[in-house]
Amino acid sequence: MKADLPVIELEGVAKRYGAVQAVRDVSFSLPQGARVALVGHNGAGKTTLMKLMLGLIRPSAGSLRVLGEDPAAGVAGARQRLGWLPENASFNPSLTGREVLRFFARLKRERAAVADDLLERVGLSEAARRRVGGYSKGMRQRLGLAQAMLGSPRALLLDEPTTGLDPAVRHGLYDMLAVLAGGGTTVLLSSHALAGC
Numbered sequence: 001m002k003a004d005l006p007v008i009e010l011e012g013v014a015k016r017y018g019a020v021q022a023v024r025d026v027s028f029s030l031p032q033g034a035r036v037a038l039v040g041h042n043g044a045g046k047t048t049l050m051k052l053m054l055g056l057i058r059p060s061a062g063s064l065r066v067l068g069e070d071p072a073a074g075v076a077g078a079r080q081r082l083g084w085l086p087e088n089a090s091f092n093p094s095l096t097g098r099e100v101l102r103f104f105a106r107l108k109r110e111r112a113a114v115a116d117d118l119l120e121r122v123g124l125s126e127a128a129r130r131r132v133g134g135y136s137k138g139m140r141q142r143l144g145l146a147q148a149m150l151g152s153p154r155a156l157l158l159d160e161p162t163t164g165l166d167p168a169v170r171h172g173l174y175d176m177l178a179v180l181a182g183g184g185t186t187v188l189l190s191s192h193a194l195a196g197c
């Protein structure tokens with residue numbers, strides 16, 4: 001695979017749900033290590049764009065490439081090289097952060113030790129044995145980020161990861177994303193407002 005291949009590439013992408021035109025004529029290209037925000041009002045089409053990139057839905061027009069492949073082409077395709085934090089991700093509140101992340105690690109065929117390393121990277125080591133039901137919003141978002149980072153994805157798609165976070169926690173998250181992008185991970189996040197980025 002060529003090193004300069006864009007990680008994510010969209011060309012004239014549109015998506016229609018029946019009568020609703022959710023996305024129209026979107027084109028962009030994200031190289032390795034890019035850190036980009038999709039900013040738009042409620043219903044602007046941010047989540048739709050992420051689902052298209054993940055291959056969960058197909059475009060009505062245009063084309064998408066993730067590392068040169070059609071993300072909707074198959075389960076073993078490009079989707080496995082993306083990490084996704086869905087909007088309003090929620091976890092079983094009766095499990096500890098460690099149990100949650102180890103569960104997702106098994107789904108991604110990662111070792112438990114990888115999950116424990118990620119908990120440390122997102123600053124949740126000390127809280128790892130506490131139940132998620134007692135986590136703050138910022139702690140849950142960091143757990144979600146760790147879940148998205150399992151499997152060493154080439155790109156992270158984070159759907160409104162900063163909603164409900166106070167400025168200090170938000171900036172802590174940005175610092176973490178800057179480090180990841182510096183290491184070559186492409187980071188795409190969505191937000192309602194520029195102030196949220």
Ligand SMILES: Nc1ncnc2c1ncn2[C@@H]1O[C@H](COP(=O)(O)OP(=O)(O)OP(=O)(O)O)[C@@H](O)[C@H]1O
Pocket residue numbers: 017020021022040041042043044045046047048049087192
């Ligand atoms: N499965 C669906 N069926 C029908 N319409 C849909 C579906 N998913 C999204 N839409 C519509 O597509 C448009 C874009 O929705 P989308 O969720 O992508 O926007 P968004 O920018 O992520 O919004 P928000 O900021 O509120 O999360 C909206 O008008 C929405 O109602």
